[in-house]
Amino acid sequence: MNHSLDQLWQQAVGTQPDPPHWLVLACGGAALLAVLPHPVWRLSRNVVTLAHEGGHALAALVTGRRLAGVRLHSDTSGLTVSAGRPTGPGMILTAAAGYTAPPLLGLGGAALLAAGRITALLWIAVLLLAGMLVMIRNAFGVLSVVVTGAAFFTVSWFGDPQLQAGFAFLGVWFLLLAGVRPVLELQRKRRRGGARDSDADQLARLTGAPALVWVALFTVVALVCLGVGGGWLLTG
Template sequence: MDLFDPQAAPAEWLVIATGVAALAVTVPRRIWLLARNAVTIAHEGGHALVAVVSGRRLEAVRLHSDTSGLTVTRGRPTGLGMVLTAAAGYPAAPLLGLGGAALLGAGRVTVLLWLATALLLALLVMVRNAYGVLTVLLTGALFVLVSWLGAPEVRAAFAYAVVWFLLIGGVRPAFELQAKRRRGGAPDSDADQLSRLTHVPAGVWLAFFHTVSLCCLIGGGRWLLGF
């Protein structure tokens, strides 16, 4: 099968079932604490990609077992590049989900799987801690395994599950950050850093994160369900 050949849309029940599975992974706290690693990969990858595009020098990416992460860049400590880099983390997973939903809506399952693999490989080059390397390697290996060995139905189910998870799971982190800030925690969160950089209240940046994630969920969900 050619990489760019469109694949027929899966049965509606499979699309709905993968969405329910993604929701079941996102809501229970114990399962979420493990699954959140995938969202952290997207989050830090968003910081890293925008840093490079905006002209900053990417030094390192670290992913930790508590599902936190850190992206280290070099450049001016203020300015548009720094603002864009700091703002890119929380919207990254929802926007990736939205892009994935557009590809799946066009039947490009294989393109999505290989594009995701390429992005993971690019991120792996910059990861600088053992846990992060292991997490990205295992995630990338899963994509390669499904892409090479999976039947078309298996590839479609996997791709839909991944995109649903990015869309649904991408909503929760901003609410978690909001709860932490309400308790007086996370003083150096992305929202607080952006507040110091732009003199716009952190609550406004939180509202921005919420708006992006919820709009992506609605738009991506419509594409996946064929509305």
Template sequence: MGSRFHPGARSMSTSDMPTQEQLVLWGPAAAAFLLVAIGVLWRLSRNVVTIAHEGGHALVAVLTGRRLSGIKLHSDTSGLTVSRGRPTGPGMVFTAMAGYVAPSLLGLGFALLVVGDQVRLMLWLSIALLAAVLVMTRNVFGVISVIATGAILVWVSFYASDPVRDACAFGFCWFLLFGGVRPVWELQVKRWRRQARGSDADILARLTPVPALAWVLLFLVVSVGSLVLGGGLLLGR
């Protein structure tokens, strides 16, 4: 059967997509990549990833029955989560393992919400998680960091226009996905230089028969896998 040509119709290609839709699709990804890839921007934005990292430790500590004492976030973008309980065993292992995978898994989960047209839910959930971290934060810089991040998300959720809200939601997902990969690489660089003897990977090596390098590789597989899966979802959207 031959095809028919309609003078007023034409096929839709990528180049025919509305400009606004292209910006929402690719702009946030590019912006998030630059925030993570450029050193000076990364030093400013990395605190958000640290919040997710320490929040991961805290959440798993609570879920495994440990008593959470507090969270500290420092101006050098490092952080510390203190919990009480058995110094060994599965609870301690899962708590130590949660930090480096938390930003990536959070980004993947948020990407699922965004592609499911649940942008507001994603933003509200982010605000709720930040509020939970804020309650357990025990230093001034940490409180300021969490409040500043939460204030931006509150503004986006309640006051931004729909296109801006969508773009910010996409960008936040991309930032967590990209931002989950770089700290793993930085961790291994510090380990090569013998500057991270107390890292999560080294703690896990002491708690288990698995060497620290294997834990770093596990962190890398989770972070890169989340980036591939989450990125595919966002670009497919």
């Protein structure tokens, strides 16, 4: 498929027709199936980890910390290393950005889809993943970002309007729905005595507020994004 620069620009800034309502609902159902069954979640959670670590990395850069790199692991864990003051607002925002990043990305995506900006969403995703790629410091992480980015690029470049819409709505539904489960898993681990170096526990040490308060905040953010973003998708 050949694209002139003018066509590319018009696609980027233009709007696309709303997909049929059944497609929006079907994408929501498919996203739910990617979150609830544990065997599927073990694979799909890698996407959440990518968004989680991307949130840490972006917050570190925005707050002036020096980003050393990001690692994504096959067990769906990840690590973002940054240098700077060990305390203060920058460190707090960086630590808080992980669990809030997937639902907030989903909310932003839902806003774009509600405005009919389907192609713009796909291209923004490609750009964000390209930016993430330069920060990755391990082979599995590179593979994860490249495969995800290639999927978004292929659909945005070669896909017909309905395929693009389905892919975009599926991705946004997934981020909105998947933003809740990792927080619940975190609290379950903490209740069993694990995850004592989690983001919530780091924030507790940084701020003096109990870790449970931060878990509650993560939960509220995820649920609000799901409620608001899901409403936009269904009525947009």
